[in-house]
Amino acid sequence: MKGFTTALLMASCCTALVAQAHAADLPGAIGKGEGDLNVVAWEGYADDAWVKPFEQQTGCKVHRKYVGSSDEMVALTRMGGGKGFDVVSASGDAALRLIFGHNVQPVNMSLIPAYDDLMPELKEPSFNTVKGVHYGVSYEWGPNILMWNTKAFPVAPTSWAVIYDKAHAGAITVPDNPIQIADAALYLAHVKPELGITDPYELTQPQMDAVVALLKEQRALVKKYWALASDEVDLFKSGDAQVGSAWPYQANTLRAAGVPVQDTIPTEGATGWADSWMISAHAEHPNCAYLWINHVMTPKVQAQQALSFGETPGNTKACAEMDAMQPGSCKQYHANASSAYFATIKFWKTPMKACGNGQNTCLDYGAWQRAWQQVKQ
Amino acid sequence: MAGGRKFLGHVALLLPPFGWLTLFYLGSLFILLLSAFWQVDSMSGEVIHDWTLDNFRQLVSDATYRIVAQRTIGIAALVTVTDIILAWPLAYVIARKVGPRLKLTLLVLVALPLWSSMLARIYAWRLILGHDGVLNWFLRAAGLPEQSFAFTNVALWLVFTYLWLPFMLMPLVAALERIPASLLDAAGDMGATPWQTFRTVIFPLAIPGMAAGSVFTFAVTLGEYVTPMLVGGAGSEFIGNVVYSNVGVSGNVPFAAAFSMVLLVVIGAYMLVARRFGAFDGA
Numbered sequence: 001m002k003g004f005t006t007a008l009l010m011a012s013c014c015t016a017l018v019a020q021a022h023a024a025d026l027p028g029a030i031g032k033g034e035g036d037l038n039v040v041a042w043e044g045y046a047d048d049a050w051v052k053p054f055e056q057q058t059g060c061k062v063h064r065k066y067v068g069s070s071d072e073m074v075a076l077t078r079m080g081g082g083k084g085f086d087v088v089s090a091s092g093d094a095a096l097r098l099i100f101g102h103n104v105q106p107v108n109m110s111l112i113p114a115y116d117d118l119m120p121e122l123k124e125p126s127f128n129t130v131k132g133v134h135y136g137v138s139y140e141w142g143p144n145i146l147m148w149n150t151k152a153f154p155v156a157p158t159s160w161a162v163i164y165d166k167a168h169a170g171a172i173t174v175p176d177n178p179i180q181i182a183d184a185a186l187y188l189a190h191v192k193p194e195l196g197i198t199d200p201y202e203l204t205q206p207q208m209d210a211v212v213a214l215l216k217e218q219r220a221l222v223k224k225y226w227a228l229a230s231d232e233v234d235l236f237k238s239g240d241a242q243v244g245s246a247w248p249y250q251a252n253t254l255r256a257a258g259v260p261v262q263d264t265i266p267t268e269g270a271t272g273w274a275d276s277w278m279i280s281a282h283a284e285h286p287n288c289a290y291l292w293i294n295h296v297m298t299p300k301v302q303a304q305q306a307l308s309f310g311e312t313p314g315n316t317k318a319c320a321e322m323d324a325m326q327p328g329s330c331k332q333y334h335a336n337a338s339s340a341y342f343a344t345i346k347f348w349k350t351p352m353k354a355c356g357n358g359q360n361t362c363l364d365y366g367a368w369q370r371a372w373q374q375v376k377q
Numbered sequence: 378m379a380g381g382r383k384f385l386g387h388v389a390l391l392l393p394p395f396g397w398l399t400l401f402y403l404g405s406l407f408i409l410l411l412s413a414f415w416q417v418d419s420m421s422g423e424v425i426h427d428w429t430l431d432n433f434r435q436l437v438s439d440a441t442y443r444i445v446a447q448r449t450i451g452i453a454a455l456v457t458v459t460d461i462i463l464a465w466p467l468a469y470v471i472a473r474k475v476g477p478r479l480k481l482t483l484l485v486l487v488a489l490p491l492w493s494s495m496l497a498r499i500y501a502w503r504l505i506l507g508h509d510g511v512l513n514w515f516l517r518a519a520g521l522p523e524q525s526f527a528f529t530n531v532a533l534w535l536v537f538t539y540l541w542l543p544f545m546l547m548p549l550v551a552a553l554e555r556i557p558a559s560l561l562d563a564a565g566d567m568g569a570t571p572w573q574t575f576r577t578v579i580f581p582l583a584i585p586g587m588a589a590g591s592v593f594t595f596a597v598t599l600g601e602y603v604t605p606m607l608v609g610g611a612g613s614e615f616i617g618n619v620v621y622s623n624v625g626v627s628g629n630v631p632f633a634a635a636f637s638m639v640l641l642v643v644i645g646a647y648m649l650v651a652r653r654f655g656a657f658d659g660a
Contacts, residue, residue, distance in 0.1 A: 069626065071626040071628070072626050072628055074422065074624050074628060075624075075626055075627070075628045078422055078628060097421070097422065100421045101421040101422045101423065102421075133496075133544065170525060219611045220611075220612075220613055222610070222611035223527075223528050223610055224528040224609075224610045224611060225611055227606075236510050238507040238509050238510070238527075239508035239509050240507060240508045240527055240528060366417075366629075368476065369627045369629070370435070370439070373441055373619065373622075374439065374441045376611070376612070377441050377444050377445060377612055377614065377615055
């Protein structure tokens, strides 16, 4: 989070102007729905279970586009001058890029009743709130987990070391995503403390070189880099992959399909995501956008989303709903003690030149993308 | 006066296609060329219109892109050679050994897969080569060791070879059909063995057919990105995949443009070579 503050100070000179200009046009009330809503979201974030009731209540027909990575999300929302979508479920590493790219508009929180029930950490987090202006409503969050097929692993692995282990060559899958570098950095921070990695998103060139070297060794062991959650589900179903980095969503989907998988947060800890719903700066259906955000922020939908994806809701009122749907699930997904759990996850953020320690020796996201290409070759 | 009007008529006929090509084809190529010299701001994603050679410098200095280019060209060449070898026997039979009725049937069979979606056919290969796929069922039933080609460059080679085989076969059939029977008779009369006839008469005369076929197998493979995405694995990236991820994922159009220039140059050079071998003659 420290890194963000520094970068925000740097960027604030330019964004302040824009923020003020926008603040004047904040909508004062939510009008009647425009009949349509274009949604860009993570797979599993616009499920029929809550889309259908929304369409019936508001008359806003939902058109969905799913993405598998933050980069894809940013690219898709910028396509066609940002006119192709109304709302987007951006993770922390995409949200700030969308704000700086002027792709999203400020949100009037007085129109979002559920805002009062948000976890305190998510009311104005640095990834969606710039200089006190809210550009998004925090939604849900969770960890990137280690997942394995219990047939291939009778003993449950407890360390990320397993996805860098030659013993599992050809059975490993990891996401095709530059931010995956942070997972390797987090692992290296534990096994090679001499590298001095303190934050997996703030890497200097020598640290990055070490991470890339590890990831290149891993490439020889990787069956396939997955681009969409459904790719990974297919790989585990067919038996082509038996262990890998995943989201709880894949684990839930696979278990529902009868594939014997287990998952855990390994001892080294985990990276993770904290998502926000944001409204396009060029939204053609702003009323439907506000109606949508209010719908998905209700305790019921928050609970449905949390259970189907396997993540933790931002709305603190969702706990009771979760237990009503699936007894014990509130505790299972840490919705009852979310603050303590929140602190254990290294949330995705956009790597920037400014390190947290005030130096400018860290690599920015462009360098991360190039490094990832080198890893994949 | 009448001649002038006729001339104007010709111009009017030619204007739409030429205008279309100039505006949409050459125009977009030109913008591609321009944008290769621009940069992109990694935070805001905005293109910075300052002239720079950085994209090309990065392409040359980073071994990654050389490896990707070598893999792309290497697999395209391998696919071409494999398709030539696979196409020969069948093309020869279709062109010279069977009656018109069977010939038509065989040609339709060759073209039949092209009536289905390419994506469906690529996905089918995932089901064939997968760990629990059709191929392994048979290998297991036969008591043979299982294969693990899925998501490797071997899978890429197999699928590309399958996809483009008809495109090598058709021009080869056409070339073999055109060889006059009298030449073969003459070779036989002069005492040439069948092998000598093949080597000195049939094969050289079929070269334009193979060259035309290779334009498909080589040039199309070179520009592919869907197949590597679906059946390739770790270390199967093609130039097209790097371009795709730079445009669709990183939003770095300038770098994608610079890399696709490499593709353009390789294909341009290949077309010149193919023309020398008669790929575009007669048809």
